[in-house]
Amino acid sequence: MLKFISRLWMATLVAIVLLNLGLPTIYAQENRLSVIGSTTMIADVVGRVAGDAADVTSLISYGVDPHAYEPSAQDIVALDEADVVFINGANFEEGLIGVLEEAAPENLVTISNCVAILPVGSNENPIGATPTDDMGGIADQCASHFETLVALGVEVNQGSTLENGTEPLGLLYETNCTVGHHGDSADTESDHEEGNCDPHLWTDVRNVMLWTLMTRDVLSEADPANAAIYATNADAYLMELVALDAEIAELLASVPEENRILITNHETLGYLAARYGYQIVGSIIPGGGTANEPSAEDVAALVETVLDYGVPAIFTENTVNATLAEQIAAETGASVYQLYSDSLTDAEGPAHTYIDYMRANATTIMTALTEN
Numbered sequence: 001m002l003k004f005i006s007r008l009w010m011a012t013l014v015a016i017v018l019l020n021l022g023l024p025t026i027y028a029q030e031n032r033l034s035v036i037g038s039t040t041m042i043a044d045v046v047g048r049v050a051g052d053a054a055d056v057t058s059l060i061s062y063g064v065d066p067h068a069y070e071p072s073a074q075d076i077v078a079l080d081e082a083d084v085v086f087i088n089g090a091n092f093e094e095g096l097i098g099v100l101e102e103a104a105p106e107n108l109v110t111i112s113n114c115v116a117i118l119p120v121g122s123n124e125n126p127i128g129a130t131p132t133d134d135m136g137g138i139a140d141q142c143a144s145h146f147e148t149l150v151a152l153g154v155e156v157n158q159g160s161t162l163e164n165g166t167e168p169l170g171l172l173y174e175t176n177c178t179v180g181h182h183g184d185s186a187d188t189e190s191d192h193e194e195g196n197c198d199p200h201l202w203t204d205v206r207n208v209m210l211w212t213l214m215t216r217d218v219l220s221e222a223d224p225a226n227a228a229i230y231a232t233n234a235d236a237y238l239m240e241l242v243a244l245d246a247e248i249a250e251l252l253a254s255v256p257e258e259n260r261i262l263i264t265n266h267e268t269l270g271y272l273a274a275r276y277g278y279q280i281v282g283s284i285i286p287g288g289g290t291a292n293e294p295s296a297e298d299v300a301a302l303v304e305t306v307l308d309y310g311v312p313a314i315f316t317e318n319t320v321n322a323t324l325a326e327q328i329a330a331e332t333g334a335s336v337y338q339l340y341s342d343s344l345t346d347a348e349g350p351a352h353t354y355i356d357y358m359r360a361n362a363t364t365i366m367t368a369l370t371e372n
Contacts, residue, residue, distance in 0.1 A: 033223045036079060036104075038087045038096070039066055040344040041202050042111055042211070044354045046086055048237045049215040053226040059085075059096075062346040065319040066092065071099050079103035084222055086111045086215070091177045092199035111214050112199075113173040114142035115207045116157040118166060118270050120196045138173045145213040149206070152242055156206045162274050169197060200342075203272035205245040205358060212237055244355050251362045252276040259369040263302070263311050263334075265320045268341045272361075281309050284324050299324065306332040312372035315365070317341035318351075337368040 033054035037043030043058035050056050059079070060069050071079075079085055080103045087093050087100060089110035100108055149156045161167045169175045177197035201207045216234035220227035252260075253276070260278045262269055266285040273280050282305045284294055294302075306314070306328060313335045316322035319342050329336045339361045340351040351357040 033084070033219065033226075034082045035219070036082045036085045037111075038085070038093050038100070039342070041208075041354050041357070042086050042088060044344060045208055045211050045237075046111075046215050046219075049212060049230055049234045050219060051229055051233045053229045054219065054223065060343070062349075062352075063318060063343050066342050067095070069096065071096060076103050082107060084109055084218060086218075088112055088199055088201075089172050089177070090115075090117055090175075090197040090199035090201065109214070109218050110172065111211045112201055112207065113138055113171070114145050114210045114214065115172050115201050116159045116168040117170065117172050117175050117177065117201070118168055118198045118274060120198045120267055120270070141214075141217065142171060142173070145210055148213060148238075149209055152238065154206055154209060154242060154245070156210065157204075163277075164274065164279075166274065172197075198267065198270045200268045201271050202354070203269055203358075203361075204275040205241055205248060206275070207271065208354060209238055209241050209245075212241065240355060244358060248358055248362045249276055251366045252278070255366055255369045259312060261309055261311055261369075262315065262365075263306060263313075264315045264339070265317050265322065265325055265341075268317065268339075269315075281305055281311065284314075284328065285320070294324065299328065303328055303331050306334055313337050313368035315339045315368070318345070319343050335368060335372050337364050339364055 033050070035046055035050060035054050035056045036059050037046050037056065038059050040058045040060065040062055043056055047056040057078070059071070059075060060066050076099060079100065082104060084107050085100065085104040086109050087097075089112045091097070093100060146156055146158055157168065159168050159170055169177075175197065177199075202211075212234050216230045219230045223230075262273060262278055262280045263282045263284070264280070265283065267280070267283045269278070269280060272278065282302050284299075284302060305311070311332070311334055314325045314329050314337075316325045316336055316338045318338060318340045322336065322338070326336055328334070340357050344353065344357055345351045351360045
């Protein structure tokens with residue numbers, strides 16, 4: 001009994017000291033907040049904000065193509081039991097959205113709601129999109145996030161026309177992205193009727209800064225006792241992302257301007273190209289997904305594009321088969337380099353965190369387009 005009283009007194013004393021120092025503490029919970037990110041990128045970012053105050057897992061495993069992912073019965077149970085489920089949105093989880101809405105209808109959060117969405121093929125004319133409702137103050141929340149980033153010296157896109165003439169479809173919360181981003185070549189015209197959104201928005205680091213602020217807000221609302229923890233972690237991570245954005249910009253700016261052209265397996269680098277001054281001249285798989293098959297005419301046209309532009313490198317991905325890319329490279333003399341696209345690597349790989357992922361990709365792009 002005396003030992004119990006002693007331990008209780010010591011715990012109380014430590015709590016008092018922490019409060020007097022003004023340090024955030026992790027409050028004990030009978031049930032710790034259980035959080036799921038649909039992808040490894042989202043889970044990593046959410047995990048940085050959550051720290052030790054919540055349990056964060058990824059629905060889709062490392063190295064798995066989200067476009068082809070099918071949830072297991074165990075996944076559905078986990079979604080049902082989670083306190084918060086973060087998704088990318090912009091129809092990235094196209095094949096999962098029905099399961100997600102059924103398993104976690106009350107706890108589903110679109111982490112990208114404040115991001116300015118580009119159309120698939122960001123160097124083309126934009127497709128009109130249909131606004132949705134305000135969603136209960138999301139406009140004010142986004143405005144607050146923009147103000148936070150501006151105060152940090154970050155010029156975040158709030159929906160304005162880009163330097164290359166591309167007009168964003170709008171912020172995600174006000175944009176209709178219900179049409180599949182895969183761009184089915186058999187019915188491309190109907191796919192574009194309401195707006196074909198590019199969901200690969202994390203390749204612009206500023207958009208992940210918006211993810212960070214959204215995560216802070218959502219976790220704080222779900223778990224107010226640990227709001228100070230989430231705010232402190234978000235602030236620290238934002239500073240890392242600001243530094244990362246500057247580092248990526250410097251790396252990619254070192255490539256000769258005439259070489260700043262990209263051909264990838266599928267359209268994943270539209271946001272990176274728009275942010276860092278690159279041009280996408282083609283992709284092997286048409287549309288924004290990985291399910292479509294290029295025709296013989298598509299492949300022949302891409303070969304001509306590589307030759308016409310003098311493209312030095314074709315970029316493949318860690319989640320997509322590289323056979324066609326290697327075939328085109330063999331016909332044109334271009335080199336083949338692998339990027340990380342829709343998934344991080346496991347702990348043994350070089351892109352286990354979002355920051356490592358962006359740094360690895362930028363370094364590969366710089367090397368491929370400078371040395372060839």
